[in-house]
Amino acid sequence: MNIKITGTGCYIPSEKESNSAFLQHEFFDSDGVPFDTPNETIIEKFEAITGIAERRYAKTELNTSDIAFVAAENAIKDSGIDPETLDYIIVAHNLGDVNHDSIQGDIIPCLAARVKHKLNISNPKCVAYDLIFGCPGWVEGLIQAQAFIRAGMARKCLVIGAEILSRVTDRHDRDSMIFSDGAGATVVESCEEDCGILAFESASYTRDEVGYLFNGGSYNRALPQNIRYIKMHGRKIYEFACIHVPQAMKECLDKSGISIDNVRKIFIHQANEKMDAAIIKRFYRLYNKPVPPGIMPMNIHKMGNSSVATIPTLLDMVKKGEIEQQSVHKGDVIIFASVGAGMNLNAVVYKC
Template identity: 50%
Template structure:
């Protein structure tokens, strides 16, 4: 019997903005790092940086250019996606922009979020169509994935035929120079055009899983005061309880990833690539190892998990769409995607939120 035709959300074009400013680890050697109690860290800067690289695998990251904002980078990524899809932006039904702190301008750590960044993208793209609806979501690092999930709902319900989903952040402008976590964060943007496609067989975005843990985990990632007690700005800097975040992710992301595979009727061996939020290379490797263990696998194939964090750092919501775009365009050695390949996209971040969806390449 012939399968029933369904509507699926398919990424017809992708794009990303990788800022041109390269910041290597030695940039931080002379930073005045302090402990949370305000005492000076006496460890030599070279030793701090070396240990940081051993823990995270990050050796350099990208920062936005002076005068360049999150929405500026988002527009660059969006234009690439539109060009790749050969898509007229006037036909967009929605623009959904995922970010955390809006357009933070050079020299300021004030989060500029009014008007929405999605509306700014629409204006910068010159879209006249008043039915192109724009809004932002703030969902921590999993924001772009959650925005894609929302786009999928719009398309499957028949409310939309095309949605531009963008994710970006300029975290370098919200970090505390007295906090060693400063070295983790980076800037960037990624985008994809999702279009409706009729198909007898599943294609594009499949089923997803999302969870939020906000009772004991709420402040694992939050805005807070500087480690420097002389800085009196109370909630101006991005703060992370690194060990707690690591333990939370290690305990919960593998379980959610398996749940996502289960509801899609797939086994880990069916997956060509796992595109995980590039937060910390060692953490991501530990997550993948636990996922393999859930399937009784002692040896894991690291090639299933492409990484960019060593040169791009943690650009928050931009990491997954940037990674997807680079692979689609053949810009990551040893990694490619073909028609029929299954891809899992998953992330964890402030909220605390975790999500994942399966994607079948068209």
């Protein structure tokens, strides 16, 4: 039995926020000390490192489960399935529904249940649950879906990655410029074709690394410190990712039996352009190979980092010809890879 993605869909918020919007922000360091560096310089360095020139924010009336639903509808339409035949709906996110002008996450009921409700699915055997796994959540959902199908517990699964991070960022933290909103979805089914998931790898590093991403108070000490925002130790994450993600990708590829020369695309979590490029370079170095041109599609420049949504939205956009000079074709071998809070990481080798 082979297990493949039969439909993709995404929701890209219409609200664009360019880097110039941060010129009037007052940035502080983690000790609460204002930076002496002008914002123009801070933003220029930020863009040079991350590659982010603008990001997308959800409209105030929308929530994470709303944009997850739209992405799901698009994926279901693309696959051509009857939603009543779904056995599982898996929604990867990290913060739940966060209302505009609020920073409290709402996950009761879970987002997957809300998406199922919005899809108007009446089948009670369609099980809906949420997956909290940091940025690698959508990839992990894909891994779980194939496990359900392979075990005979399911025939069709809907895997969604959705996040609205713009509502949980500290406007006084430079890292707030990284985060964005979005949703991507995929329908996963069994098939008899020579395609689908060939191998996967997952890991959680929690002994020393568990606090690399966390919730913390505003860097502006004049603000209430009991209100929590998404925070990260960027340098530690960068070093962790560059060491562990290439190795996980190699272990996954070796497990699949596919030669590195046959890999056509690598869809990596769009976290930071410089970090992603370093990961890919180190991955190919493990095989004593140069990085092939065009191997890594990117949309971070216009989309920012939408956590669990980056890979499924990127996949959908490439499939539909929306990323310049990037495409995937039947028979292509691709790799999905991600790293994030936990610290969790994973990889999947997939044949289109």
